[in-house]
Amino acid sequence: MAQDKITGHCKLLVVGGSAGSLDVILKMVPGLRHDLPFAIVLVLHRKSGGDYTLSDLLALRTKVRVKEVEDKEPLEKGCIYIAPPDYHLLFEKDNTLSLDYSEKVNYSRPSIDVSFESAAEVYGSSLACLLLSGANADGVKGLMAVKQAGGLVLVQDPKTADSPYMPQQALLHVDVDQVLDVKSMSEVINGLIC
Amino acid sequence: MIVDEEIDILLNDLLELYGYDFSDYSKASLKRRIVRLFMLDKFHSFAQFREKLRSDTNYIKRFIEEITVNVTEMFRDASFYKELRQEILPVLGTNPFIRIWHAGCSTGEEVYSVAILLHEANLLQKSLIYATDINPGVLERARSGIFPLSHMKHYSANYISAGGLQDFSSYYTANYDGGKFKEEFSKRMIFSTHNLVSDSSFNEFHLVICRNVLIYFDKELQEKVFELFDASMGKLAYLALGSKETLKFSSIHHKFKQVGKEKIWRKIK
Numbered sequence: 001m002a003q004d005k006i007t008g009h010c011k012l013l014v015v016g017g018s019a020g021s022l023d024v025i026l027k028m029v030p031g032l033r034h035d036l037p038f039a040i041v042l043v044l045h046r047k048s049g050g051d052y053t054l055s056d057l058l059a060l061r062t063k064v065r066v067k068e069v070e071d072k073e074p075l076e077k078g079c080i081y082i083a084p085p086d087y088h089l090l091f092e093k094d095n096t097l098s099l100d101y102s103e104k105v106n107y108s109r110p111s112i113d114v115s116f117e118s119a120a121e122v123y124g125s126s127l128a129c130l131l132l133s134g135a136n137a138d139g140v141k142g143l144m145a146v147k148q149a150g151g152l153v154l155v156q157d158p159k160t161a162d163s164p165y166m167p168q169q170a171l172l173h174v175d176v177d178q179v180l181d182v183k184s185m186s187e188v189i190n191g192l193i194c
Numbered sequence: 195m196i197v198d199e200e201i202d203i204l205l206n207d208l209l210e211l212y213g214y215d216f217s218d219y220s221k222a223s224l225k226r227r228i229v230r231l232f233m234l235d236k237f238h239s240f241a242q243f244r245e246k247l248r249s250d251t252n253y254i255k256r257f258i259e260e261i262t263v264n265v266t267e268m269f270r271d272a273s274f275y276k277e278l279r280q281e282i283l284p285v286l287g288t289n290p291f292i293r294i295w296h297a298g299c300s301t302g303e304e305v306y307s308v309a310i311l312l313h314e315a316n317l318l319q320k321s322l323i324y325a326t327d328i329n330p331g332v333l334e335r336a337r338s339g340i341f342p343l344s345h346m347k348h349y350s351a352n353y354i355s356a357g358g359l360q361d362f363s364s365y366y367t368a369n370y371d372g373g374k375f376k377e378e379f380s381k382r383m384i385f386s387t388h389n390l391v392s393d394s395s396f397n398e399f400h401l402v403i404c405r406n407v408l409i410y411f412d413k414e415l416q417e418k419v420f421e422l423f424d425a426s427m428g429k430l431a432y433l434a435l436g437s438k439e440t441l442k443f444s445s446i447h448h449k450f451k452q453v454g455k456e457k458i459w460r461k462i463k
Contacts, residue, residue: 071409071439072416084438087409090222098220099409099438102227102263118222 010038010152010192011126012075012091014119016112016142018045018134020162022054024182025132029080030061031186038192039075040064041097043083043115045108045134055082073097083110090118106138116142125150128192130180132156134166143174154188157181196229200240204228207247212254214328215391216261218415227261234260259331263410267348268303268341270405271437272355275307277456279357282432283315286400292321295399295426297390298407299325302336303349308403309379310353310365318382324397326388333385340372390419395426402427406436413443420444424461433459 017024021044032040046054058066058080066080067073069089073081074096083089087099089110105111116129116139129146131139133156143153153176158164160181170176180188201224208214216224237243246253269275286292292312299305305325312318327333341349350362366373388396390407402423408416423433424446433441433450435457441447450459 069438071436072413072443087438090220090226092220092222092412096413098222100220100223100226100263101265101406101409101436102223103265114226118226122222 009126010128011077012039012041012119012123013128013130013189013192014041014043014115015130015132016043016116016134016139017132018108018112018136018138018163018166020133020135022046023162024156024185026057026061027182028185028189029058029064031190032062032064033190034063034078036064036078036190038077039079039081040189041069041075041081041083041089041115041119043089043110043112045110045112045138046085058082069097069099071097071099083115085110088114090114091122093122106136108136108138112139113142117145120145120149120151123149123151127151128154130154130156130185130189131167131170133161133163135163137166137169139166140169140173143170143176147174152192153177155179156185196225196232196240196243198225200244201225201228204244204247207244208254208257211248213392214258214389218391218412218418220410220412223263223410224261227263231257231260255331258329262329263406264300264329264332266300266303266406267345267352269307269349269352269356269358270304272352272357274405274434274437274456274458275311275352275356277454277458278308278434279311279315281454282401282434282458283311283317286432287315287317289400290320292317292401293397293399294321294323294401294403295397296323296325297388297402297404297423299327299333299336299385300329301332301341302339302385303341304403304405305336305383306339306341306375306379307353307356309382310358312382313379314358314360318378321382323383324399325383325385328387328389328391330387333387337380337383337385339375339377339380340369341366341375343368343371343373346373390422391415395422397426398428399426399431400428401432401434403434404436405434406439408439409436417444420446424449427461429461429463431461433461435459 055066068082155167155170155176158167353362366375449463
């Protein structure tokens with residue numbers, strides 16, 4: 001059944017992660033198709049700093065365009081967008097991204113819950129979300145909203161996670177469509193069809 | 195939960211009854227704020243929420259304060275303040291008098307930050323900062339110049355990262371759990387309500403600061419506000435935005451030139 005959904009309509013993939021997720025992303029990105037028919041948005045807990053090292057780091061590993069989000073940025077397929085530190089990232093109905101500097105959620109800004117919930121509302125069943133390694137439960141409520149809206153829920157196999165708590169909590173509370181180990185991640189993402 | 199049509203009904207009420215126009219705010223963020231307040235104040239139904247808004251003028255104050263985001267800090271984005279200190283203030287200092295508009299100043303932390311920079315550049319005495327916000331409640335707090343002592347350690351670290359060399363604690367006096375900033379700062383500030391959506395230009399400024407306000411507006415409203423700023427600036431005046439905001443997509447961008455790496459533009463035409 002999960003297989004059916006994977007071949008459904010995907011317009012957007014949102015990836016959330018916290019402690020231990022950067023390594024997974026660095027391993028996953030090189031295997032991605034260069035002509036992905038949807039956009040990928042990364043929402044990671046990280047320190048705010050004036051530099052652009054994360055996008056630079058990713059750009060070295062893929063030909064896919066990597067960009068840190070600016071306010072009202074339009075989403076384009078085949079691009080990887082990174083949520084800037086210290087802002088929540090929200091999705092608008094006109095296919096643009098907006099930023100929000102309101103209170104932290106789950107002690108986090110960006111909060112993965114906030115982005116997942118917002119994406120679920122706009123993209124419904126044409127959304128896929130992937131939750132990676134992390135030491136708190138940010139993202140779990142968001143995955144529930146994604147599931148409820150008919151989206152596809154993917155979770156990193158906790159056995160392969162540096163900090164298994166976040167994916168474990170997701171598996172406990174959400175009806176997850178597929179559990180992915182790090183190796184198969186890019187292949188599954190490449191197979192999400194538009 | 196609240197659906198989009200109900201949000202539209204609320205926004206309509208607000209405009210009709212109180213003159214607040216939120217219809218061109220970014221929808222995703224606005225809806226999130228409204229749903230958050232609905233749950234925070236434990237309403238049972240949309241009808242009850244709407245009735246409270248329509249009939250209770252005190253509640254409308256709370257609504258505006260909670261719907262608009264008032265999270266801020268002193269010397270937020272240290273690199274921005276460093277650039278302001280090193281590159282912009284020396285140029286502004288060549289004017290006989292400096293008028294600054296801080297639009298959407300919220301509780302005032304960034305206004306006092308700018309005042310401290312002006313003071314350290316020996317420019318405060320010939321400067322006037324017009325600090326405005328849509329929200330009268332936050333302006334009252336800004337006017338008081340009192341900020342929680344518990345935040346001062348963080349603010350002091352920001353100040354140092356922004357190139358501050360003085361003893362930050364010399365700028366305020368501790369009083370119970372608040373730090374009150376010296377009056378020499380607040381003397382150079384004028385606080386007033388101003389709604390960027392509906393109010394017009396009220397002076398010509400050398401520097402307009404509007405940080406992390408435009409992210410809550412949709413593109414059309416952003417455009418309108420940029421035009422308002424443009425009309426409020428003399429030639430060679432500066433416009434400073436939040437670190438993820440940009441003038442790039444606006445129709446007035448050809449009249450401006452970005453200076454340096456920070457989100458500061460100079461009006462060249």
